[in-house]
Amino acid sequence: MTHSEIPERMRASVLLGTRELAIEERPVPKPAADEVLVRVGAVGVCGSDVHYFREGRIGDFVVDAPLVLGHEVGGVIVAVGEHVDPARVGHRVAIEPQRPCGRCRECRIGKYNLCPDMEFYATPPIDGAFTEFVTIQSAFAHDVPDSVTDEAAALLEPLSVAITSVRKAGIVPGSTVLIAGAGPIGIITAQTARAFGAGEVIVSDLVEARRERALQYGATRVIDPRTENPADLDVPIDAFIDASGAAPAVQSGIRAVRPAGTAVLVGLGNPEMTLPVEDIQNREITVTGIFRYTETWPVAIQLVANGQVDLDSLVTGRFGLDEVEQALESDTDPDSLKSVVYPAR
Numbered sequence: 001m002t003h004s005e006i007p008e009r010m011r012a013s014v015l016l017g018t019r020e021l022a023i024e025e026r027p028v029p030k031p032a033a034d035e036v037l038v039r040v041g042a043v044g045v046c047g048s049d050v051h052y053f054r055e056g057r058i059g060d061f062v063v064d065a066p067l068v069l070g071h072e073v074g075g076v077i078v079a080v081g082e083h084v085d086p087a088r089v090g091h092r093v094a095i096e097p098q099r100p101c102g103r104c105r106e107c108r109i110g111k112y113n114l115c116p117d118m119e120f121y122a123t124p125p126i127d128g129a130f131t132e133f134v135t136i137q138s139a140f141a142h143d144v145p146d147s148v149t150d151e152a153a154a155l156l157e158p159l160s161v162a163i164t165s166v167r168k169a170g171i172v173p174g175s176t177v178l179i180a181g182a183g184p185i186g187i188i189t190a191q192t193a194r195a196f197g198a199g200e201v202i203v204s205d206l207v208e209a210r211r212e213r214a215l216q217y218g219a220t221r222v223i224d225p226r227t228e229n230p231a232d233l234d235v236p237i238d239a240f241i242d243a244s245g246a247a248p249a250v251q252s253g254i255r256a257v258r259p260a261g262t263a264v265l266v267g268l269g270n271p272e273m274t275l276p277v278e279d280i281q282n283r284e285i286t287v288t289g290i291f292r293y294t295e296t297w298p299v300a301i302q303l304v305a306n307g308q309v310d311l312d313s314l315v316t317g318r319f320g321l322d323e324v325e326q327a328l329e330s331d332t333d334p335d336s337l338k339s340v341v342y343p344a345r
Contacts, residue, residue: 006028006037006078006079006133007028008027008028009025009026009027009028010025010026010027010028010131010132010133011023011024011025011026011131011132011321011343012024012025012026012068012127012130012131012132012321013068013069013130013131013321013322013324013341014066014067014068015052015053015063015066015067015068015069016066017056017063018053018054018055018056019053019054019325021053021324021325023321023322024066026131028132028133029133029134029135030135031079031080031081031084031135032081032135033081033082033083033084034081034083034084034137034138034139035080035081035084035135035136035137035138036077036079036080036081036084036088036093036135036136036137036138036141037077037078037079037080037133037134037135038073038075038076038077038078038093038095038133038134038135038136038141039075039076039078039132039133039344040073040074040075040129040131040132040133040134040343040344041074041075041076041092041150041153041154041342041344042073042074042075042149042150042151042153042154042340042341042342043070043071043072043073043074043128043129043130043154043340043341043342043343044070044072044151044154044155044157044158044338044339044340044341045070045072045317045327045328045330045331045338045339045340045341046070046071046072046157046158047183047184047185047268047331048071048122048123048268049069049070049071049122049128049328050328050331051268052067052069052122053069053325053328054328058268059271061123061124062124063124064124065124065125067122067124067125067127067128068122068127068128068129068130068131069122069128069130069324069328070121070122070128070129070130070131070341071097071120071121071122071123071128071129071157072097072129072154072155072156072157072158073094073095073097073121073129073134073153073154073157074092074093074094074095074144074149074150074151074152074153074154074156075092075093075095075134075150075153076090076091076092076093077089077090077091077093077141078090078133080138081138084138088138088141091141091143092143092144092146092148092150092153093141093142093143093144093153094141094142094144094148094153094154094156094157094297094300094301095121095129095134095136095140095141095142095157096136096140096141096142096157096160096293096297097120097121097122097128097129097136097140097157098112098113098118098119098120098121098140098292099118099119099120099136099137099140100112100113100115100117100118101115101116101117101118104116104117110294110295111294112294113291113292113293113294114291120292121134129343130321130324130341130343131321131343132321132343132344142156142297142298142301144156144301144305145301145305147305148301148304148305149312151311151312151315151340152304152311152312154340155188155311155314155315155338156297156300156301156304156311158184158185158188159188159192159296159300159303159304159309159311160292160293160296160297160300161185161188161189161266161290161292161293162185162188162189162191162192163192163293163296163299163300163303164290164292164293164294164296165189165192165241165243165264165266165290166189166192166193166196166241168262168264168288168290169193169238169239169240169241169262169264170238170239170262171193171196171197171198171238171239172196172197173196173197173198173199174197174198174199175193175196175197175198175199175200175238175239176198176199176200176201176202176235176236176237176238176239177193177198177200177201177202177237177238177239177240177241178202178203178204178230178233178237178239178240178241178253178256178257179193179201179202179203179204179219179240179241179242179243180203180204180205180225180230180240180241180242180243180244180246180249180250180252180253180267181203181204181205181242181243181244181245181246181249181267182203182204182205182207182210182211182213182214182219182222182243183210183243183244183337184314184337184338185243185266185267186203186205186214186243186244187213187214187217187218187314187337188217188309188311188314189241189243189266190203190214190217190218190219191217191218191308191309191310192218192303192309193218193241194218194308195303195308195309200220200221200235201218201219201220201221202219202220202221202222202223202230202233202235202237203219203221203222203223204222204223204224204225204230204249204253205222205224205225205244206224206225206226207334208224209334209335210334211223211224213337217310217314225248225249225252229252230252230253230255230256231252231255231256233256236258236261237256237257237258237261238257238258238261238262239257239261239262239263239264240253240254240256240257240261240262240263240264241263241264241266242263242264242265242266242267243266243267244267244269245267245268245269245270246267246269247269247270247273247274249267250263250265250269250273250275251273251274251275251276254275254276254279254280254285254287255276255279257283257285258283259283259284259285260283260284260285260286261283261285261286262285262286262287262288263285263286263287263288264288264289264290265287265288265289265290266289266290275287314337314338315337315338315339315340316330316335316336316337316338316339317330317333317336317338317339317340318339318340318342318345319339319340319341319342319345320341320342320343320345321341321342321343321345323341324341327339327340327341
């Protein structure tokens, strides 16, 4: 696409209120000096998009004005700002959907995910990618090889969540990890744990079909927490990663961790829950959360390009821009794992 072929207007799916979407025509954004303009090829549907659609908020993040959802993005660069190498035009990229300030303490120490002035796609008031074109700083548009599809490029974002979780869990070759929840993040985390060398990956989920699916994606063993207590497993659990957000799963998972092990909380659940403090204290368990990611895209690209993590087969639903509502509601189907929106479809 040459500069002269870039349209002046584009279509966007806009969240106007709770469960209220509309297609709007908007100007195609102009890239700032350090930005690139990306024609969006594929956008994954995330649980946070669903929360904003159904509830209008996630914790302190409240949708109080029209908002474009979608932050898992793959596409191609079609224009660049004046400070960006023009040779980048035509490059296929995966977008790291954030813009930190680069000046605060968190940014200076390399924790830019915690920047208090972060601008993050599809987080009020920053628009996301359920649209035809988006801009992003050039450094946050990561080149992907042709062996990585647009869908996989988009899903490098949830893979980045999994990489951050596995890093925080301290997974090394031979580790035993327990993962609660066999939804998209749990499934991707199971694959990532295996790629990092985990010797045993145990996945817990209430739904039999999801447990069976986990066995196809990295899990070496699955359990039904209603009939098998994770704390009674016959192997020491080095790390527990919660991808469910369910208080019972968090509590039992922490109790299952060996002394001096680690519990990482990833799932979106209740803002407050009771934790087994005595277990945490007496066995010196490290309990931590994660908030997005830093410096994960290069690793994610390699894991996919090398075939260590399979993202393409996770896609169970494909939707056009006029079908965003169906995409956001697709999680009600027990067979759904990951839905993708194609704005140009």
